[in-house]
Amino acid sequence: MNPRVFILAIATFVVGTVELIIGGTMNLITADLNIPLSAAGQLITVFSLSFAVSAPILMHVTRKIARKRLYLLALFGFFLSNVLAALSPVYSVLLIARILSASCGALLTVLSISIATQIVEPAYRGRALGIIFMGISGSLVLGVPMGMTLGNAFGWRAPFWLIAGLSLVAMLCLSIMLPNVQTPPAIPLRQQLASLKSEKIVSAQLITMLMLTGHLTLYAYFTPFLQETMQLEGAWLSFVYLLFGVAAVMGGGVGGWISDKWGPPKSILVIVSAFGLVMASLPFTTGSLYVFLIVMVVWSALSWAISPAQQNYLIQTSPRTADILLGLNTSVLHVGIALGSAVGGIVIEKASVQYNAWVGACFVLVSLGCAVYSITRPGSEKTTADAASTIDA
The missing domain is CATH 1.20.1250.20 (MFS general substrate transporter like domains)
Incomplete structure (x- = not known):
């Protein structure tokens, strides 16, 4: 490396x-x-x-x-x-x-x-x-x-x-x-916007946005979730957040390794599917702190494991407009963060924080649907070698 x-x-x-x-x-x-x-x-x-x-x-x-x-x-x-x-x-x-x-x-x-x-x-x-x-x-x-x-x-x-x-x-x-x-060679704005008309690319961008929306529906309100479901306070809350942070950082590296080994399309499908299942199961694990921590570590790691596979997929899908697509992906990531925080607040107001994980998992399920749709669309998908030669040319 x-x-x-x-x-x-x-x-x-x-x-x-x-x-x-x-x-x-x-x-x-x-x-x-x-x-x-x-x-x-x-x-x-x-x-x-x-x-x-x-x-x-x-x-x-x-x-x-x-x-x-x-x-x-x-x-x-x-x-x-x-x-x-x-x-x-x-x-x-x-x-x-x-x-x-x-x-x-x-x-x-x-x-x-x-x-x-x-x-x-x-x-x-x-x-x-x-x-x-x-x-x-x-x-x-x-x-x-x-x-x-x-x-x-x-x-x-x-x-x-x-x-x-x-x-x-x-x-x-x-x-x-x-x-x-x-x-990279300058690409006319009209051509850049034309790439966003592709169903393959638009649905690919939605993978990130909807998965982060689901994630933040719970994570933005993780402290009240821990307090209400497990009565954690003080030092235990700090420990949980520290463990979550370490797992999130490691998840990015693991996601990159998986992307290289399995290829971006397969990696995206596996990571999003696993993330949705783990997130939906979180409320069922709160009866045991140790079981909860294990599941939470997996949830945290998967939340960032998607990013390398997603970015790699966008580069392969449209290598000539890769810079623009990566910029947009960074934007939709932040839109997902903002939307998830808003949705989580509505769930708490209308029901209880205990439901945030399940509502978030529903958004992840829609994200999985977008992933399947994007990957199965014909279009500008390139092999890794072709994409690399185009970018480096």
Whole structure:
């Protein structure tokens, strides 16, 4: 495996931590800036929406810029946005900083995925994607506790200073180690939009969105689920989240290995099917803490195991528009996160948190239907070798 992939994964981890880091310092921000809790919560919502919108737009606008140069410019912009966040005197400045940070982060995430697939041999593409998604999943899972620990010790601005410093370190390392990968040929916007008319591609994008919707229907409200069904509090809650985070990070790597061994289509079908079954079974395991933890670890790992197979599948399906499709996939992932959180809240309001897992499993079942539909559609599916030669040409 090309060691530069690990550097990209570390950079992606740094970028990803900033999305949910607000969740661990929300009470400190509200007290310092004298704003209501709901306004602090909007800092996460605005980030997710900006991230979702920015990814495909920025990938198109910057399509003619050399990938290495673009990556370093985006990292510098990300550094400046976090400095602005750390220095924010009022809420409106912090909100602008979050929008800028999300835009640069979206560009960096998609570039990391795209570059990683270009600097490894085709046989290792799934594993390279898995390593990148270990960075992404790790950042999303660890962002809240990291922000909480640093914020309580040094104030809510401290996490932003740390991320800004790590951004500079990443810039230095990548300026030396990152090769000059070839910029994909510019594709007319009309042709890019035409690829989205493909039933195969649209249904493929829905796999990610609906699976994440199902996942977040429960995970966004995992704490009340644990409290109500198992009466867990304090240290046990922290332990469960730590175990969940470790499993999620490892799941990205396992998913990449499976994608290389089985191929993306088969991997997607197996992972989504298993994820739905495990998620639906979670409420039945709460009678035994040990059984629950085992099932939860599998659930967590599968939640991120899908990403390398999905990204690899999109690259094979339409290699010429791979950058655009990867950007869109990153966007729909965040749409799924937002939608799942909303659906989970409705379930709790109308019924009970105990039903969230089953409602989420229903969305996963629809995701499986989209996977079957996409894989069985004729179209632009290429062999791995063909896809690789097209991307590297």
